[in-house]
Amino acid sequence: MVSSASPPLADALVAASRVIARVLDGGSLSTALAASDGVSNSGHPALRAAVQDLSYTALREYGFVERIVAPLVTRTPTPILRALLYAAITELRERPGTVHAIVDQSVVAAGRLAGMQAKGFVNAVLRRYLREADRLVAEVEATEEGRWRHPQWWIDRVRRAYPDAWREVLAADNQHPPMTLRVNVRRTDRAGYLSRLQAGGIDARAVGEQGVRLAKPVRVDIVPGFRDGLVSVQDAGAQLAAPLLDVKDGMRVLDACAAPGGKAAHLLELASLDLTALDTDPVRLGRVHENFERLGLVGRILVGDARDPARWWDGRPYQRALADVPCSASGVVRRHPDIRWLRREDDLARFGQTQAQLLDALWQVLAPGGKLLYATCSVFAEENAAQVDGFLARRPDASRVPIEGLAAGPLVPDEDHDGFFYALLKKSD
Numbered sequence: 454m455v456s457s458a459s460p461p462l463a464d465a466l467v468a469a470s471r472v473i474a475r476v477l478d479g480g481s482l483s484t485a486l487a488a489s490d491g492v493s494n495s496g497h498p499a500l501r502a503a504v505q506d507l508s509y510t511a512l513r514e515y516g517f518v519e520r521i522v523a524p525l526v527t528r529t530p531t532p533i534l535r536a537l538l539y540a541a542i543t544e545l546r547e548r549p550g551t552v553h554a555i556v557d558q559s560v561v562a563a564g565r566l567a568g569m570q571a572k573g574f575v576n577a578v579l580r581r582y583l584r585e586a587d588r589l590v591a592e593v594e595a596t597e598e599g600r601w602r603h604p605q606w607w608i609d610r611v612r613r614a615y616p617d618a619w620r621e622v623l624a625a626d627n628q629h630p631p632m633t634l635r636v637n638v639r640r641t642d643r644a645g646y647l648s649r650l651q652a653g654g655i656d657a658r659a660v661g662e663q664g665v666r667l668a669k670p671v672r673v674d675i676v677p678g679f680r681d682g683l684v685s686v687q688d689a690g691a692q693l694a695a696p697l698l699d700v701k702d703g704m705r706v707l708d709a710c711a712a713p714g715g716k717a718a719h720l721l722e723l724a725s726l727d728l729t730a731l732d733t734d735p736v737r738l739g740r741v742h743e744n745f746e747r748l749g750l751v752g753r754i755l756v757g758d759a760r761d762p763a764r765w766w767d768g769r770p771y772q773r774a775l776a777d778v779p780c781s782a783s784g785v786v787r788r789h790p791d792i793r794w795l796r797r798e799d800d801l802a803r804f805g806q807t808q809a810q811l812l813d814a815l816w817q818v819l820a821p822g823g824k825l826l827y828a829t830c831s832v833f834a835e836e837n838a839a840q841v842d843g844f845l846a847r848r849p850d851a852s853r854v855p856i857e858g859l860a861a862g863p864l865v866p867d868e869d870h871d872g873f874f875y876a877l878l879k880k881s882d
Contacts, residue, residue, distance in 0.1 A: 460499050462544075462555065462562075463559075463562045464503075465500060465503035465507055466537060466540055466544075466559055467566055469504045469507035469511070469536075470533055470534075470540055471485075471536070471566075472508045473485075473508055473512065473539060473540060474532045474535070475488070476508075476512060476794075476795070477532065477535075477536065477794075478532065479795065481791060481795070482789060482791040483789070485508075486508065489501075507544065509790055510543050510547060513602060513627055513787070514539075514543045514602060515539065515602065515790070516604070516794075517593055517599050517602050518543055520592075520596065520598070521589050521590070522535065522538050522539065522542065525538075525585075525589075526538075526578060533566050534563065534567055534574065534575065537562060537566060537575060541562075541575070542579070545579070556576065556579045556580065559576075560572045560575055560579075562575075563576075601623045601627075602627050603626065603793050604794065606798040607783070608623065615832075621865070621867075622865045622872075625867055626786045626866060627787065628787055629670075630785075630788045630871065631666050631667070631670075631688075631689075631870075632666070632670035632686065633667070633687060633692070633869075633870075634646075634665045634685065634686060635664055635686075635687040635692050635715075635722075636664075636683070636684055637682055637683055637685065637722050638722055639748075639750075640681075640682055640683050640749065641678070641683045643665060646677075646678065647659065647665060649677050650665070650677060655667060655677070656669070660689045660870075661689045661693070662696055663719075664689045666689065685744065685748065687715045687719070688785075688870055688871045689869050689870040690784075690830075690864050690870035690873040692719065693864075693873070693875065694719070694828055695722075696723065697826055697877055698720065698773045698824060698877075699773075699824070702726070703726070704724065704727065705727045705728075705769065705772050705820075706720060706728045706729070706772065706773040706775075707729050707731065707771040707773070708729070708774075709774060709776050709777075709811065709815055710759060710775075710779065711732045712732040712737030712741055713737055713741060713744065714741035715744070716828075717741065717752060717775075718744050718745060718748050718750055721750040721751070721752055722750070727753075728752040728753065729753045730752050730753065730754045730755070731756075732755075734756075735756045738756060742754060759776070759814060760811055761814065762818050770818060770821075771818055771823060772819075772822075772824075773823060773826075774819050774825040774826070775825075775826050776811055776827050776828065778807065778808045778811050778827065778828070778829055779807055779808070780804050780808070780831040781831050781836060782831065783832045783872065784830040784863070784865075784866060784872020784873055784874075785866075785872065787871070801835045804836055805835055809840065809843065812827065812844045813847070816851065816880065820880070821880055821882050822879070822880060822882045824854065824877060825877075825878045825880070826876070826878075827840070827844075827875070828873065828875050829863075829873065829874045830872060830873055830874075831863070832863055832865055832874075837863055837874040838862060838874075838876075841853065841876040844878070850881040851878050851879070851881075852878070852879050853876060853877065853879075854879050
């Protein structure tokens with residue numbers, strides 16, 4: 454971060470502090486990064502990566518660093534200085550060998566963000582932290598929110614849902630996620646693509662049916678064959694969805710919550726389908742267009758609310774449907790560390806209502822004998838097994854098809870995949 458090959462740390466801290474402050478004010482991390490002043494148009498090619506790294510790491514550590522900062526200040530700092538302190542202390546913990554440079558650059562950043570008076574404040578707080586770090590860390594690690602970097606309600610729910618593995622689930626949320634590619638089997642095969650990666654000096658291994666997990670993440674623009682549609686970036690857990698639907702050439706298939714199109718594209722790679730990609734967000738549907746074009750795929754793309762088929766359905770039933778429903782995203786928080794702090798416990802009931810409405814509506818457009826895959830990226834039972842059980846109780850013409858390897862419940866995040874839940878439902882003939 455402080456080498457001559459990197460942008461000045463103060464530049465990254467200034468931009469990252471603005472990003473973190475926006476998130477703590479209720480904005481999403483992806484939106485805050487996209488709007489980050491001076492990053493997108495910066496002439497320094499590494500600045501955006503540095504800002505992203507600082508922002509992601511500080512938000513993963515938020516439950517810890519928030520409690521570190523509280524006893525170090527005698528007055529409540531402004532939101533931007535609070536964000537700077539979170540980023541700076543996270544950086545001090547990540548890179549203990551460069552503490553003096555980090556403190557110096559943090560003070561420079563404080564002056565640029567809030568004026569000369571802020572420089573002395575930030576300098577005093579950081580130096581006090583360095584003096585008292587051992588005691589402060591021990592005290593914070595004694596609390597569950599500090600130790601696990603999650604809100605207490607989240608910790609309690611995960612503990613109840615996974616009494617034998619809750620620690621592993623929470624710990625996985627705090628790790629850097631793997632980078633996994635999905636090979637487009639219409640254009641290449643996995644063995645050949647792995648050889649191409651090896652020739653390019655990129656270490657990788659096979660995972661799942663079409664997946665390739667990179668040993669170290671790389672920028673998408675340097676992934677061999679990405680621009681030519683040979684591969685897509687998709688988590689190994691998400692890659693399970695399309696094969697579970699068991700599609701065949703000529704089938705009429707609906708992806709009801711399609712954007713940004715990863716699962717819809719995977720379905721089209723597996724078979725020649727009459728596929729409709731539906732979503733409520735026309736902007737995000739633009740990503741579906743881009744993905745289909747890059748991969749050489751053809752599908753119908755519609756703007757519409759899956760809960761209201763009368764507004765978009767042509768009356769012809771679908772033989773397969775994918776309902777990748779809106780949810781808490783509790784299974785993918787290592788990719789979106791802001792989610793755990795932006796979510797509220799009562800959000801689960803709101804998501805649950807939407808999920809039930811989607812299931813009931815989509816069942817209307819499914820052909821007799823057809824299959825619907827209910828999918829979430831959640832680890833909470835309310836959005837998963839409880840939602841499916843409620844649907845089955847409402848629909849006597851529905852049955853659950855066993856999924857080999859997933860009988861025990863959701864996938865929990867681990868070194869190879871994020872957290873997902875799948876339930877395959879069949880409509881009576």
